[in-house]
Amino acid sequence: MTTPEPTSPPTAPPTISIAIIGSGIIGTILALGLLNLPSTPTSPKLSIKIYEQSTSPREIGAGIGFTATARKCMELMDPRIAACITAVATLNGEPSSPDYSMRFVDGFRTFPTAAGSEYDTSDQDISVHGKVYKLYAGPRGFEGCHRAHFLGEMMKLLPEGVVEFGKRVDGFGYLGGGGVRVSFEGGEEGVECDLVIACDGIKSRVRELLFSPAYNAKYAHQLAFRGLVPMDRAIEKLGRHRALKQHMHCGPHAHVLHFPVAKQQLMNVVAFVPDPKEWDLRQGMTAPASRSEVVDAFREWGPFVRGVIDLLPEEMDKWAVFDTYDCPVPAYAEGRVALAGDAAHASSPHHGAGAGMGVEDALALVAAMGKVREDVGRGVGVGRALDVALQAYSKVRYERSQWLVRSSRHVCRTYEWEAPDIGADMDQAFADIRERSHKIWYFDVEAMVADVQKECRRLMQ
Structure with missing residues (x-):
């Protein structure tokens, strides 16, 4: 009788560690989207940690609104995120007959x-x-809420231990295998990870380190x-x-x-x-x-x-x-470090879409990481898959989000009767406002996800 040759036990899928810098609205949405990615027995696990410089959860005390497009992005990442808006939002118009x-x-x-x-x-x-x-503005298209109230609802959804407070980034460096080591101020112990995603806002420390202070807002x-x-x-x-x-x-x-x-x-x-x-x-x-x-x-x-x-x-x-109208960064990723939200493309508030554009970034990054898990599951190296995913994310998101920065400045001039060939003509002003607003509101986010995946496949060839 022939003795069967011993077989090696199946190799456990690798773990990809992701450090998100900033626990504001975009960082928290991104974390929830990544944690909600479906997994298979062969796909790598994701280890998600958020590092926040403040000592407790906080957001600026200002109102915020999200378009139907941003809500769609939230639904695709985790339906509970959109439910958080509904829980704290204020209807526009009479309560018995809201006006959108x-x-x-x-x-x-x-x-x-x-x-x-x-x-x-x-x-x-x-x-x-x-x-x-x-x-x-579409169904539920204009509902204002308090930033801190919305963030507070989302924070309830994060698993315990995902967020570490009191961690202000001091610097980062690349490891031999392509990973990243992040250091913190005040002698706080640094961390090593496979990927850093900076959601640290308009005063982004990571953006300054990744490029230079010349790109500060x-x-x-x-x-x-x-x-x-x-x-x-x-x-x-x-x-x-x-x-x-x-x-x-x-x-x-x-x-x-x-x-x-x-x-x-x-x-x-x-x-x-x-x-x-x-x-x-x-x-x-x-x-x-x-x-x-x-x-x-x-x-x-x-x-x-x-x-x-x-x-x-x-x-x-x-x-x-x-x-960042006068100082756009050249790309949203370099090495294993990526920028999202205001860290990538801080805009003036005149379209009321800066946060919504960051939500789109989060969905694009979740789609890119979904492709990473798929590629690594079929044998592609983690480093190669991450490099490709970040390049795809930057390429797909750059043009639209930079347009918003420029258009927000322009539409302010329209509101204030300073736009050339429009001036105080309210008919023409409204036509300009409508055209620009529709470009933001009527955006095919599912096509964006497909574009990220397509670009990943192209770069992988």
Whole structure:
């Protein structure tokens, strides 16, 4: 009888360690998407760790909204993420009949009129010069929420131990096998990993280390004055229609946005004004401000906008607008280090899509890592698969996200009647706003996923 030859036990699939820098909204969404990737017996395991410089979970105290496109990305990564928005979001309009349109009006020539007069319409409590321009944003397309509330809901979904706080990146270096060693400030013990993904925001330390300080975000010479108004006061002064629905008031060299938050208990007001001075980002992005600063900027505007400004609290914050318009990075990945969200393409807030663009990045990275697991499962080396995945991610995401940075600056000029060949013509302004907004909102995210996978296959040849 022939003795069968001994067989080797099956080799266990490798583990790929991923360090995500930053536990803000994009870093947390990315981690949840990666943790939710389906696995097979032969696919490598993913070890996910988030390193956050703050000592506890925190987000800036500002409102945020997501487009239907961003929600679709969340659904594809993990349906629970989109459910977190629903849990904390505030409907636009009356609770019994939500409105998913954004409204753009001439705020400079706004004036009150009596019912039945030349400019009176059924769509407003105080009429504007000519018309109200409504832009449908899709189902649940405009629902504001507080950044910290949304992040708090998502943090509940992360397994215990995934996030380590008090870890501010000091530097990184490449290991002999292509991996990365990340060091932290204050003598904190460094970590070794296969891949680093920086989601550390507009002041990204990793972006600075990966390229140079020349690519740090620059001041856009614009201030955003933010204030919260009790909704009962807003309704009393502005009427229910205006107070409970999002409105963008356009005019010369400034603009004002307001929308409901906190389950319609508050109206969030943001007034944008130019600032010729310089601002050092190292001092932070906010400073104390007074209502009188805003009153002066809108003194010549119509009575409705002046009424909105009068509702602001006497003491508030002003936020400096920074972006990477003047200093775009050449790529979103180099070696085994990648950038995502504001770390890759910080934009001004005028499209309200900066966070949504980061969510798209997260989906593209999840798709790329799904391809890595597939390739490694069929015998491709981990290093080769990761290199290809990051190159594919950078190529697929670069053009669209850099367009957003440029378009956000441009659409601000449209709001503020500074765009060439448009000026104060609100018909043309709205046409420009609609075209740019639709490019953001009507994006085929499933085709983007397919493009990432296709590019991975091309590079692997």
